[in-house]
Amino acid sequence: MxxxxxxxxxxxxxxxxxxxxxxxxxxxxxxxxxxxDLKENYSLILVADRSVKVSDISHIDTLIGSVEPIDAESILKEIEGRMSEESLSKIRQIMPLFFSLKLRRYADRERIEKLKSELLSVAGVKEVHIFEKVHDxxxxxxxxxxxxxxxxxxxxxxxxxxxxxxxxxxxxxxxxxxxxxxxxxxxxxxxxxxxxxxxxxxxxxxxxxxxxxxxxxxxxxxxxxxxxxxxxxxxxxxxxxxxxxxxxxxxxxxxxxxxxxxxxxxxxxx
Amino acid sequence: MQKVIEAAGLKLAYPRHEPVIKSASFEVETGEFVFITGASGSGKSTLLKSMYGSMPIYGGELQVGGIDMGSISGSKLYKLRRHIGIIFQDYKLIREWNVEKNVMLPLIISGFPKDVCRAQAQKLLTHVKLSHKSDKYPMELSGGEQQRVAMARALAHNPFLILADEPTGNLDDYSSQVVWDLLERANEELDTTILVVTHHIPEMLSANYRHLMIENGVLYEIH
Structure with a gap:
């Protein structure tokens, strides 16, 4: 005992x-x-008037993982039947380039907003859209x-x-x-x-x-x-x-x- | 004859206190049976402690088994202690060990195989008439029995020197007789040097012995 x-x-x-x-x-x-999982579900779309490579923006934040161009033709194909060939050709001329930016790791909303404003200051970047699933x-x-x-x-x-x-x-x-x-x-x-x-x-x-x-x-x-x-x-x-x-x-x-x-x-x- | 203990102008003191032993000069040779007597608080036990390294040397010189106790290192001290048998007034048995294991202690420390330790412990327990209590624990024994176990332990490893501090101070006549008999036998048969600190020398003793006395911190030879 x-x-x-x-x-x-x-x-x-x-x-x-x-x-x-x-x-x-x-x-x-x-x-x-x-x-x-959250990181995978986060996606930032960059709208730019020139090509954006990961090497151009990686210095902004260590969060930036990869930048992949989005094929605009696939989007145009969806509206092909509803528009005339002339309109489509005009859209093609003025349409900006789209890029999908993937994050290295998950970050909170505040950090993402900061990243967004810094990306907007990069030459050529016109808009930054954040797509997220509700997991917060x-x-x-x-x-x-x-x-x-x-x-x-x-x-x-x-x-x-x-x-x-x-x-x-x-x-x-x-x-x-x-x-x-x-x-x-x-x-x-x-x-x-x-x-x-x-x-x-x-x-x-x-x-x-x-x-x-x-x-x-x-x-x-x-x-x-x-x-x-x-x-x-x-x-x-x-x-x-x-x-x-x-x-x-x-x-x-x-x-x-x-x-x-x-x-x-x-x-x-x- | 080989000198077992040599003290010259030995002084012993507890920290921040006056010396208890102011001057002790004596020699003990192999096979001698020595009593050190003195009043309570005269420094008898302190002198004994210095011989097994539990009391630092304050001044003078002390050699035990040819080793200078003033400059002895930890490992050398433990080695020396493995060849000395000590008997304490308060027995100092390990409470959680049974009688047999307590007797085996010096042999275990010296690294003997278990069966050798056990056989030697049983032999000694027979000598101290306690072989029937080898499975008991110290708390189950009387004071006299505990001291007889301590006696068997002190003899277990055939030490060249036995230091005993008031070994029969708390014992009944029968246990005292067993203890003195065994000390005498070890001295006569094995030529073991015995040094006993006590208040008074037992009358029953038949061995030739020397008598030293401490008075006012000074050690004198009586005979």
């Missing part, structure tokens, strides 16, 4: 830290994926959830670190006597702190395994999958195998640092 209690204190704190990190990783992936509300909500979770994550992190520090003080007290006695009989540091490091490794593994199991469960949970699908996100975003390395590094890193801190503070009594 005591053994379980010994493990719980550190394992729960570590679990809280790891779960926060994993939640932030998942949310970050969802937001990025959503931004990617959901995106804003995702950003809000992300910043809220980051804040809660930070708070949970701080509380967990305080718990860890408290646990370290308990460890220091609990292991001091044994380390003291072993030291008096000539035990080297690695031997007298072996129990502590073993405890740290076991606790780190327990917390790591608990978080990975939770995430694996969620990634196969139908409700979680449906929720992600409902906001247009890929359910695979819920758990990536790359996360295992991050979670293991944090879990073992924090736990072993705590044990090393206790060992470093050990001082033989006179």
């Amino acid at each position: 005591r053994s379980i209690k010994d493990h719980m204190a550190l394992t729960i704190s570590l679990f809280a830290i790891l779960f926060c990190i994993e939640s932030l990783l998942v949310l970050d992936r969802i937001v990025k994926s959503y931004e990617n 509300r959901l995106y804003s909500m995702l950003l809000f959830i992300k910043s809220t979770l980051t804040l809660f994550g930070l708070l949970a992190g701080v509380v967990s670190i305080l718990l860890l520090m408290k646990q370290m003080t308990i460890w220091q007290f609990e292991h001091k006597e044994r380390m003291q006695i072993m030291s008096l009989f000539g035990a080297p540091v690695w031997l007298r702190s072996g129990v502590l490091f073993r405890l740290a490794v076991v606790d780190a593994f327990l917390a790591f395994a608990a978080v990975v199991s939770t995430m694996l469960y969620l990634s196969s949970n139908s409700e979680a999958i449906e929720f992600l699908q409902s906001i247009g996100a890929d359910p695979d975003l819920l758990f990536r195998y790359d996360d295992i390395a991050v979670l293991a590094a944090v879990s073992f890193g924090v736990s072993l640092t705590c044990a090393a801190w206790v060992v470093a503070r050990f001082k033989e009594e006179q």
